[in-house]
Amino acid sequence: xxxxxxxxxxxxxxxxxxxxxxxxxxxxxxxxxxxxxxxxxxxxxxxxxxxxxxxxxxxxxxxxxxxxxxxxxxxxxxxxxxxxxxxxxxxxxxxxxxxxxxxxxxxxxxxxxxxxxxxxxxxxxxxxxxxxxxxxxxxxxxxxxxxxxxxxxxxxxxxxxxxxxxxxxxxxx
Amino acid sequence: xxxxxxxxxxxxxxxxxxxxxxxxxxxxxxxxxxxxxxxxxxxxxxxxxxxxxxxxxxxxxxxxxxxxxxxxxxxxxxxxxxxxxxxxxxxxxxxxxxxxxxxxxxxxxxxxxxxxxxxxxxxxxxxxxxxxxxxxxxxxxxxxxxxxxxxxxxx
Numbered sequence: 449x450x451x452x453x454x455x456x457x458x459x460x461x462x463x464x465x466x467x468x469x470x471x472x473x474x475x476x477x478x479x480x481x482x483x484x485x486x487x488x489x490x491x492x493x494x495x496x497x498x499x500x501x502x503x504x505x506x507x508x509x510x511x512x513x514x515x516x517x518x519x520x521x522x523x524x525x526x527x528x529x530x531x532x533x534x535x536x537x538x539x540x541x542x543x544x545x546x547x548x549x550x551x552x553x554x555x556x557x558x559x560x561x562x563x564x565x566x567x568x569x570x571x572x573x574x575x576x577x578x579x580x581x582x583x584x585x586x587x588x589x590x591x592x593x594x595x596x597x598x599x600x601x602x603x604x605x606x607x608x609x610x611x612x613x614x615x616x617x618x619x620x621x
Numbered sequence: 622x623x624x625x626x627x628x629x630x631x632x633x634x635x636x637x638x639x640x641x642x643x644x645x646x647x648x649x650x651x652x653x654x655x656x657x658x659x660x661x662x663x664x665x666x667x668x669x670x671x672x673x674x675x676x677x678x679x680x681x682x683x684x685x686x687x688x689x690x691x692x693x694x695x696x697x698x699x700x701x702x703x704x705x706x707x708x709x710x711x712x713x714x715x716x717x718x719x720x721x722x723x724x725x726x727x728x729x730x731x732x733x734x735x736x737x738x739x740x741x742x743x744x745x746x747x748x749x750x751x752x753x754x755x756x757x758x759x760x761x762x763x764x765x766x767x768x769x770x771x772x773x774x775x776x
Contacts (some may be wrong), residue, residue: 565712
């Protein structure tokens with residue numbers, strides 16, 4: 449008679465959540481400009497949603513009022529960069545291979561560089577919170593292509609979308 | 622039809638940008654020059670706009686905001702364009718990181734206006750004016766009552 453192969457007990461959910469949340473927080477809170485715009489990121493499993501809480505300083509057209517097109521561009525680019533970095537960090541994070549002491553350094557070291565970013569403005573950004581989700585369409589060793597969608601009240605009524613190309617960091621050495 | 626901008630008008634537009642648009646004020650933008658279909662706007666270096674704290678390089682998003690504003694200003698200053706404009710699309714190409722500590726200046730040209738659309742290109746420079754930090758191309762709305770001309774939006 450053979451004994452069943454030993455499978456390690458799954459980690460407690462708190463341990464997994466803490467590891468994921470601290471990694472995401474290192475990624476989001478390490479960048480001053482993200483804090484300047486007030487962007488937050490919510491996580492459900494591996495799915496990220498970037499949130500831009502409305503603030504007066506984001507206004508580009510005081511008559512309407514509407515969110516500045518540049519803010520929309522920055523919000524979508526930030527959502528794309530965070531998603532791309534997050535996807536790249538995932539495997540090492542889950543394996544517990546990220547040094548918790550230098551989490552911020554590690555997260556910043558993995559930030560891709562934007563090559564180009566192309567934004568479609570579909571309707572004007574209203575004076576209320578905005579949300580964005582990015583999807584890594586293709587990620588190679590050197591280059592990546594990411595698509596982002598942003599909405600306000602209704603998920604299906606996008607107010608902007610964008611595609612960006614990114615240069616992946618050379619992590620060797 | 623031409624629309625000569627007097628120095629007073631230029632100063633008025635400059636004030637409109639630096640004071641009336643909250644986000645431009647938040648980024649410390651200042652309008653350097655405006656002509657017919659051309660605009661130059663600059664933004665100071667600020668620690669709060671940093672995208673990579675290891676190097677101190679400004680976030681691409683702040684450069685995008687500067688470019689979008691500058692393109693919009695170029696459209697509004699164009700004699701054939703209406704008073705109000707909105708971005709339809711904008712593509713930014715990032716050539717190199719901006720040098721930390723230096724001002725970034727964007728120059729935009731609205732090179733064609735149809736009855737509905739204004740086409741714009743722009744370049745962003747730091748103090749090394751021979752090597753662009755970023756370039757942009759965009760399409761903006763040019764829709765509206767043709768009697769409402771360019772700079773009236775800000776007067």
